[in-house]
Amino acid sequence: MEIINKLIDKSALATLIERFTKSGKEVFAPVKSKGISEFARVETIQDIDFETIATKQSAKSLVFPKVEKILSYEKTFDDVIVNNVDYTQFPEVIAFGNRPCDAAGFIPLDAIFAGELVDxxxxxxLEKLTVISISCKKADDYCFCTSVNGGPGNTTGSDILLTETTADEYFVEIVTEKGKAILDANTDLFKDTAAIDKTPFLAKLEQQFTQEVINEKLNGIFESDIWDKQAMRCVGCGACAFVCPACGCFDIQDETKGKNGVRHRCWDSCGFKIFTLHTSGHNPREKQAQRWRQRIYHKFSYQPEQQKLFGCVGCGRCSRACPSDMNIAEHLKEIAVL
Amino acid sequence: MEDIKKLARELLADNKVQLVLGFENGTANRVRPAFFTTPEAVDKLIYNEFCIQNIALYLKKDICQHAASLAITANPNVVRSILQLAAENQIKEEKIKIIGITHEGKCVGLLDFKAAEEFSKTQPKGLKDEDKALIEKIQAMSLEEKFDYWVEAFSPCIKCYACRASCPMCYCGKCNVESNNPQWIPVAPHKYGNMEWHMMRAMHLAGRCINCGECNRSCPVDIPLNILSYMLSDFVLEEFESEAGLSAVFTPALSSYTMVDKENFIK
Structure with a gap:
């Protein structure tokens, strides 16, 4: 649909959030606790951290939690009874105050989980989720959304995008039908406006490379020694994948007690040695460098080939979380100039 | 810092080592581990108050395993790690040159293991005031309150295993949590999965942890794992008069038995 432009002032926004929570919707927004900003359930606008550039973890757990029960089972004398999780009963969830990169992250996840095979x-x-993002006024040394087709005011993946234009007002872009449903139910809170140029209100972020160039370069460097060089300091944890808004790999774990059991889906990471370990003991990705290479190829070569999109939104969370300062933008830049 | 660089350059130029393990500048005001193989490359080597990552971790990685000999810029945490790794037969004295650096950042030159042991004794492990306050708070709790505290503290764990991956003492080729037949520890990062994982890791490190705090520093969700390890170390010191990281010849309390071991904890 065509984007609808509106204005909303901050007290009206507070009312909007109250209306969400009062109508039984669960609102998740960045909340600062003990110095760390993470997505958490909020009741009022006062709970929300509007300042932090990026929460430590992404908003992906709203659609892909770190652990979720997918079924339970019970062994009987001659059968197994399987009870699937009732996914028709999930609550309506509002992601509020996430960044445009977080919103963009739902698109590659959707391609992974609801592509050819539908999870x-x-x-x-995802159907129960409405995404109300806020444009970025600031960027830090880890942000690189403009190098992967995103931007501090990008609407991709958002149902509504808010851009702070004055101390008291946001410029509102209603992007999707889900966004329009919110507008229609709350017309008293929004004011009419013509489209505006958002540029003065957005962070300035220089483009360092293009994802198309990375994609092209990857065609000839699978055996390059660059992977060894870049991955030398990688400690082999899964922090990068787990904080990534676009990483969708998971592990299935059955926990059985007596005749009953539960099947869980949990986050997994291609950075782990055990991720590709075969039963025979052979590991096709024996070295950490091969696992690092897989991470880059998956996002910039395999996903473009299979799903016609890129698996990185340039939020920089992996680089911020890395215990040994593996900076993905820096590494991609190295690849771009090979 | 210049004396550290001079030492590193000389070691490489005289072919005394093939590799120097140290730090270089990273993103913005961060520093990062770096591997230097030529005297010229050492121009980029730095050492400052931000160089707190425990790079002894890399001694068990391929790059260091493949080097015939290497040097390492070693603050007191790194020195203690090396001694403990040596005590556990994970590194040989003839392979490693320790460039000793005090808590204050002063280079004390090359340390052999004997000198490293002396150095360790003069460089006590440090705790931040907020860590001390947290320990006091936990110690004042009842057993039930302690249990609840840790269940809550572990609950944000996402099982990225950065604590394990960043720990110089977590060098097992196959971690217990990866054993799935039988499955000792639940993989799922739910309440009990997290509890069991961290309890198991803490017990495997009790009496071996050198208290560098890397587990907490690397944790993306900031679980105070360093506090847990610190309290266990204190307990082992009190009960067994045993402290890791002070000597290259050392048998961890929980891997040994002596006639004077107290048995008063068996109730």
């Missing part, structure tokens, strides 16, 4: 649980969560 009903994921799909049900």
């Amino acid at each position: 009903e649980i994921f799909k049900a969560r």
Whole structure:
């Protein structure tokens, strides 16, 4: 649909959030606790951290939690009874105050989970999710959304995008039908406006490379020694993948007690040695460098080939979380000039 | 810092080592581990108050395993790690040159293991005031309150295993949590999965942890794992008069038995 432009002032925004929570919707927004900003359930606008550039973890757990029960089972004398999770009963969730990069992250996740094969649980969560993002006024040394087709005021993946134009007012872009449903139910809170140029209100972020160039370069450097060089200091943890808004790999874990059991889906990471370990003991990605290479190829070569999109939104969370300062933008820049 | 660089350059130029493990500048005001193989490359080597990552971790990685000999810029945490790794037969004295650096950042030159042991004794492990306050708070709790505190503290864990991956003492080729037949520890990062994982890791490190705090520093969700390890170390010191990281010849309390071991904890 065509974007609808509106204005909303901050007290009206507070009312909007109150109306969400009062109508039974669960609102998740960045909340600062003990110095760390993370997405958490909020009741009022006062709970929300509007300042932090990026929460430590992404908003992906709203549709792809770190652990979720997908079914339970019970062994009987001659059968197994399987009970799937009732995914028709998920609550309506509002992601509020996330950044445009977080919103963009839902698109590659959707391609992974609801592409050729549809994951009903994921799909049900995503259908119940409305994304109200806020444009970025600031960027830090880790941000690189403008190098991966994103931007501090990008609407991709958002249902509504808010851009702070004055101390008291946001410029509102209603992007999707879900966004329009919110507008229609709350017309008293929004004011009419013509489209505005958002540029003066957005962070300035220089483009360092293009994802198309990375994609092209990857065609000839699978055996390059660059992977060894870049991955030398990688400690082999999964922090990068787990904080990434676009990483969708998971592990299935059954926990059985007596005749009953539960099947869980949990986050997994291609950075782990065990991720590709075969039963025979052979590991096709024996070295950390091969696992690092996989991370880059998956996002910039395999996903473009298979799903016609890139698996990185340039939020920089992996670089911020890395215990040994593996900076993905810096590494991609190195690849771009090979 | 210049004396550290001079030493590193000489070691490489005289072919005394093939590799120097140290730090270079990273993103913005961060520093990062770096591997220097030529005297010229050492121009980029730095050492400052931000160089707190425990780079002894890399001694067990391929790059260091493949080097015939190497040097390492070693603050007191790194020195203690090296001694403990040596005590556990993970590194040989003839392979490693320790460039000793005090808590204040002063280079004390090359340390052999004997000198490293002396150095360790003069460089006590430090705790931040907020860490001390947290320890006091936890110590004042009842057993039930302690249990609840840690269940809550572990709950944000996402099982990225950065604590394990960043720990110089977590060098097992196959971690217990990766064993799935039988499955000792639940993989799922739910309440009990997190609890069991961190309890298991803490017990495997009790009496071996050198208290560098890297587990907490690397944790993306900021779980105070360093506090847990610190309290366990204190407990082991009190009960067994045993402290890791002070000597290259050392048997961890929980891997050994002596006739004077107290048995008063068996109730």
